[in-house]
Amino acid sequence: MLNRLRGWIDERFGWSQLTAPLRKKTVPVHYNSYWYYLGGITLFLFVIQVLTGILLLLYYRPSADGAFESVQYIMTQVQFGWLIRSIHSWSANLMIFTAFAHMFSVLFLKAYRKPRELTWVSGMVLLFLVMGFGFSGYLLPWNTLAFFATKVGTDIVDQVPLVGHPIMIFLRGGPEVTGATLTRFFGFHVAVLPGLVTVLITVHLMLIQWFGISVPPGQEPDWKALPKEQREMPFFPNFFLRELMAWYAALGVLGALAALFPWELGSKADPFGSAPAGIRPEWYFLFMFQTLKLIPAKIWFIPGEVLGILSFSVAGLLWLLLPFFDRDPGGRSRRWITGIGVFALSYIVVMTIYAYVAK
Amino acid sequence: MVNAREEAAVSKEKNNPVEGTPAPGRRRFVEVLLGSGLLATAVSFLYPVLRYLVPPASADLGSNTVVAAKVGDLKPNSGKVFRFGNQPGLLVLDSSGQYHAMSAVCTHLSCTVQYRSDQHVVWCACHNGVYDLNGRNVSGPPPRPLALYEVHVQGDDIVVSRQRSA
Amino acid sequence: MQSLVDKPEHRAQGNSQATVAAWLVLGLLCLAGWSWPARAAAQAKPAPAVNTCLDCHSSLDKPLGIDKDRYASDVHAQHGLTCASCHGGDPAKDDQDAMSKAAGFKGKPDRKQIPELCGSCHANAAYIHQFNPSLRTDQLAQYKTSVHGQRLAQGDTKVAVCTDCHSVHGILPASDSRSSVHPLNVAGTCARCHADAAYMKEYKIPTDQFAGYSASVHHAAMVERGDLSAPTCSTCHGNHGAAPPGVGSVENVCSTCHVFQAQLFDQSPHKAAFAAASLPSCVTCHSNHRIAHPSDAYLGTGPQSICSNCHSPGDAGLAAAVAMQQDLGKLELAIAGSDEVLDRAESSGMEVSQAMMDQAQARDALTKARVTVHTFQPARVQADIQPGLQIAAKDLRAGEQALKERDYRRLGLGVSLLAIVLAMTGLRLYIRQIESGDRSPRS
Numbered sequence: 001m002l003n004r005l006r007g008w009i010d011e012r013f014g015w016s017q018l019t020a021p022l023r024k025k026t027v028p029v030h031y032n033s034y035w036y037y038l039g040g041i042t043l044f045l046f047v048i049q050v051l052t053g054i055l056l057l058l059y060y061r062p063s064a065d066g067a068f069e070s071v072q073y074i075m076t077q078v079q080f081g082w083l084i085r086s087i088h089s090w091s092a093n094l095m096i097f098t099a100f101a102h103m104f105s106v107l108f109l110k111a112y113r114k115p116r117e118l119t120w121v122s123g124m125v126l127l128f129l130v131m132g133f134g135f136s137g138y139l140l141p142w143n144t145l146a147f148f149a150t151k152v153g154t155d156i157v158d159q160v161p162l163v164g165h166p167i168m169i170f171l172r173g174g175p176e177v178t179g180a181t182l183t184r185f186f187g188f189h190v191a192v193l194p195g196l197v198t199v200l201i202t203v204h205l206m207l208i209q210w211f212g213i214s215v216p217p218g219q220e221p222d223w224k225a226l227p228k229e230q231r232e233m234p235f236f237p238n239f240f241l242r243e244l245m246a247w248y249a250a251l252g253v254l255g256a257l258a259a260l261f262p263w264e265l266g267s268k269a270d271p272f273g274s275a276p277a278g279i280r281p282e283w284y285f286l287f288m289f290q291t292l293k294l295i296p297a298k299i300w301f302i303p304g305e306v307l308g309i310l311s312f313s314v315a316g317l318l319w320l321l322l323p324f325f326d327r328d329p330g331g332r333s334r335r336w337i338t339g340i341g342v343f344a345l346s347y348i349v350v351m352t353i354y355a356y357v358a359k
Numbered sequence: 360m361v362n363a364r365e366e367a368a369v370s371k372e373k374n375n376p377v378e379g380t381p382a383p384g385r386r387r388f389v390e391v392l393l394g395s396g397l398l399a400t401a402v403s404f405l406y407p408v409l410r411y412l413v414p415p416a417s418a419d420l421g422s423n424t425v426v427a428a429k430v431g432d433l434k435p436n437s438g439k440v441f442r443f444g445n446q447p448g449l450l451v452l453d454s455s456g457q458y459h460a461m462s463a464v465c466t467h468l469s470c471t472v473q474y475r476s477d478q479h480v481v482w483c484a485c486h487n488g489v490y491d492l493n494g495r496n497v498s499g500p501p502p503r504p505l506a507l508y509e510v511h512v513q514g515d516d517i518v519v520s521r522q523r524s525a
Numbered sequence: 526m527q528s529l530v531d532k533p534e535h536r537a538q539g540n541s542q543a544t545v546a547a548w549l550v551l552g553l554l555c556l557a558g559w560s561w562p563a564r565a566a567a568q569a570k571p572a573p574a575v576n577t578c579l580d581c582h583s584s585l586d587k588p589l590g591i592d593k594d595r596y597a598s599d600v601h602a603q604h605g606l607t608c609a610s611c612h613g614g615d616p617a618k619d620d621q622d623a624m625s626k627a628a629g630f631k632g633k634p635d636r637k638q639i640p641e642l643c644g645s646c647h648a649n650a651a652y653i654h655q656f657n658p659s660l661r662t663d664q665l666a667q668y669k670t671s672v673h674g675q676r677l678a679q680g681d682t683k684v685a686v687c688t689d690c691h692s693v694h695g696i697l698p699a700s701d702s703r704s705s706v707h708p709l710n711v712a713g714t715c716a717r718c719h720a721d722a723a724y725m726k727e728y729k730i731p732t733d734q735f736a737g738y739s740a741s742v743h744h745a746a747m748v749e750r751g752d753l754s755a756p757t758c759s760t761c762h763g764n765h766g767a768a769p770p771g772v773g774s775v776e777n778v779c780s781t782c783h784v785f786q787a788q789l790f791d792q793s794p795h796k797a798a799f800a801a802a803s804l805p806s807c808v809t810c811h812s813n814h815r816i817a818h819p820s821d822a823y824l825g826t827g828p829q830s831i832c833s834n835c836h837s838p839g840d841a842g843l844a845a846a847v848a849m850q851q852d853l854g855k856l857e858l859a860i861a862g863s864d865e866v867l868d869r870a871e872s873s874g875m876e877v878s879q880a881m882m883d884q885a886q887a888r889d890a891l892t893k894a895r896v897t898v899h900t901f902q903p904a905r906v907q908a909d910i911q912p913g914l915q916i917a918a919k920d921l922r923a924g925e926q927a928l929k930e931r932d933y934r935r936l937g938l939g940v941s942l943l944a945i946v947l948a949m950t951g952l953r954l955y956i957r958q959i960e961s962g963d964r965s966p967r968s
Contacts, residue, residue: 061419065423066422076876077415078414079410079413080411238956241955245953252946255942259937389958392951396945399948403944442879442882445878445882447882470893471886471889484893485896499784
């Protein structure tokens with residue numbers, strides 16, 4: 001029955017021709033192959049976000065006097081609303097985590113090398129967009145924590161010289177965080193960012209398909225020595241079935257988190273109230289936030305915060321262009337990139353932990 | 360890696376005389392297992408989603424509006440406490456057939472007020488505070504009036520909403 | 526004959542003459558018009574009173590000096606009165622003649638004369654009617670009935686007269702928060718004498734009232750909750766007719782606000798008992814000035830028990846006190862119990878807002894029961910406790926139901942996890958199966 005359907009489509013659209021390259025797609029097999037799952041898990045979690053997000057859209061109201069109540073309604077009145085919402089919130093955090101892990105694994109396994117530079121660039125832009133998803137989505141329940149975290153976050157944008165203030169006005173929809181900010185963030189979160197991310201994911205996946213999956217340079221000699229059947233696994237069905245297992249595991253984790261640690265709603269935002277003590281952004285921004293807090297108020301004549309923000313922006317830009325620095329086909333330059341990668345990862349981990357412990 | 364290969368070889372020998380194909384019984388078992396697993400997970404995901412799609416009985420009207428009662432719930436010259444957000448509200452149908460709605464939280468020490476049909480006033484049993492049907496505090500300890508709400512009758516529903524700020 | 530204006534050259538001349546005349550008339554009219562508003566204003570309001578006294582007295586030292594700014598805000602000055610209105614003399618003269626006997630100068634009035642001096646206007650209803658028709662004019666009459674007034678009549682000049690409370694030369698209406706007789710400031714004004722132990726020595730009355738009042742719930746209501754209708758000294762003692770309420774009338778004073786408690790008390794056995802023992806109602810248990818927030822510990826037999834002050838173990842009264850305290854405690858415990866369960870349910874992510882709201886009604890029942898205590902009849906208190914207990918029990922059930930629902934969710938989670946494990950096992954075996962043909966090293 002399935003074959004007949006396939007045949008019908010094939011006669012009209014050349015389905016088997018389209019899928020032929022996919023059938024031939026292989027995944028290299030070596031002892032670092034487990035890292036290859038991370039990209040797929042991130043994609044899977046994104047799909048979960050889209051699906052749960054669409055479900056939430058059926059009940060959510062993006063206005064200052066409706067948002068909180070609508071989320072409360074979803075959590076308490078809608079059948080399994082608590083599940084959909086908690087999965088959405090947990091999956092968001094998990095996705096950002098796996099996106100970071102995927103990026104670091106690509107860095108350490110050096111998969112960004114020629115000819116895969118643009119895959120890296122598109123991936124980095126995706127990472128920034130995903131963090132934008134996190135920042136914009138966090139405000140949507142319009143609760144006290146989200147309101148003030150957004151205020152603090154956009155205040156930091158304001159510190160950037162020259163362009164900071166106009167950008168902040170653009171983000172906030174005005175000089176202050178108001179219902180206009182909420183509506184704007186909602187537009188970013190459900191229209192602008194999904195559109196951009198969908199395009200970039202398509203590009204990213206097409207590039208991967210075009211170039212195939214890379215083998216880490218360290219493994220390459222041994223790997224090449226192996227016969228083809230031993231060193232490669234067909235993507236369909238072997239690797240894909242394994243990915244499916246990983247996706248099921250992720251779903252199980254999500255369900256458990258949603259049922260055992262339901263996502264809090266807190267209290268409705270009061271724009272005229274005072275910020276709760278110890279207000280801080282979500283964990284994936286904490287390392288930057290903590291750095292800014294540690295920088296002295298003034299370095300030379302430049303305000304410390306401005307220097308911090310500029311440093312992170314420059315670092316982000318350089319990170320984006322990383323493949324273009326790794327020109328030397330020999331061993332030397334790659335080692336310093338690994339060194340920087342280790343430093344960056346440790347910095348992020350230490351600063352995040354510090355931010356939690358310091359409060 | 361080595362173990363897996365050995366394992367595969369052993370199971371091959373055990374299950375099939377012909378090299379490379381598992382026994383039909385075992386294959387069937389695996390397929391049934393996989394199929395039922397996939398089906399079970401699909402059901403356990405679809406069931407909540409389908410229930411979610413059905414809108415609940417009480418619509419989400421927002422924090423500023425609520426259906427306080429149905430027409431006919433109240434007899435003339437009687438009152439009813441209803442829930443408005445997280446606070447109680449008082450709905451009164453007076454003898455002339457007009458509805459009044461106001462916050463039911465006494466402005467003195469937050470007891471819940473009630474309608475006194477004998478005196479045609481809103482009364483707080485805790486310390487004898489008295490309000491008129493416009494929420495104005497007329498006697499007793501309450502220092503401020505009760506917040507008044509707007510009442511509209513929509514079909515069978517008596518809809519109470521917060522007053523729109525001028 | 527040709528008129529003057531018919532000849533061309535005369536016409537031109539005539540025209541310019543007419544123009545000049547017209548301008549002159551216009552100018553005169555304008556001048557008249559400009560003086561109109563001034564005259565109109567002068568008729569509507571008396572011109573600011575000429576008060577030359579301040580010219581010298583604003584730069585003198587005490588006791589003859591007057592603060593010019595303070596005087597400007599004085600309510601009498603703002604209504605057009607001058608120094609001479611009270612002190613006599615001629616405010617228009619700017620030399621020593623202003624203070625001559627001929628001009629009617631009275632100088633500084635003797636303390637004994639002050640009430641009559643103020644009363645010369647403030648007890649004159651027709652006169653005060655010109656300024657504020659609803660202002661009372663019985664202050665002097667009331668003052669004469671007060672302890673202050675009676676002692677002053679007997680020659681004691683240490684007691685308060687009008688100026689001691691209202692100040693002088695800078696009198697502000699009581700509605701002005703800077704005034705010494707604004708509700709927030711009244712207690713401090715009375716305390717100037719009544720809290721001064723040295724000053725009050727000869728009168729042999731306590732001087733701890735202000736200290737007690739400052740620690741009371743009434744003071745807290747005014748100062749912390751901003752409730753200006755909360756009682757201060759004058760609310761219970763009167764202001765102009767200030768006198769302590771007699772033992773028999775204290776209850777009447779308290780019951781002007783605490784109506785229920787007084788009504789219930791009147792139905793209780795204590796009313797007759799207190800009257801027989803000449804004990805003041807209300808004050809005996811709650812004190813008069815240092816009125817603290819009452820607690821259930823006032824009942825029963827504990828260390829803070831007030832009932833034990835009169836009742837001894839074994840008598841019916843103490844038994845009633847114990848019974849009432851137990852009932853109140855039971856309801857309080859029930860409310861706390863369901864609160865705890867509801868909190869647990871809420872922090873597990875369950876929706877229990879309706880039950881939490883209903884808890885307020887249980888708390889209302891407790892409030893009501895604490896008022897009913899004043900009947901000192903355990904049966905009445907118990908009747909008020911019952912609805913509260915029922916509501917608390919209902920909310921407890923709601924909380925437990927929510928916890929059950931939470932457990933049901935966890936069960937559902939377990940089921941779906943089982944399904945996932947099943948699927949994963951199936952996948953694993955399937956993978957092994959399809960790879961058992963090829964020699965893939967991946968496991």
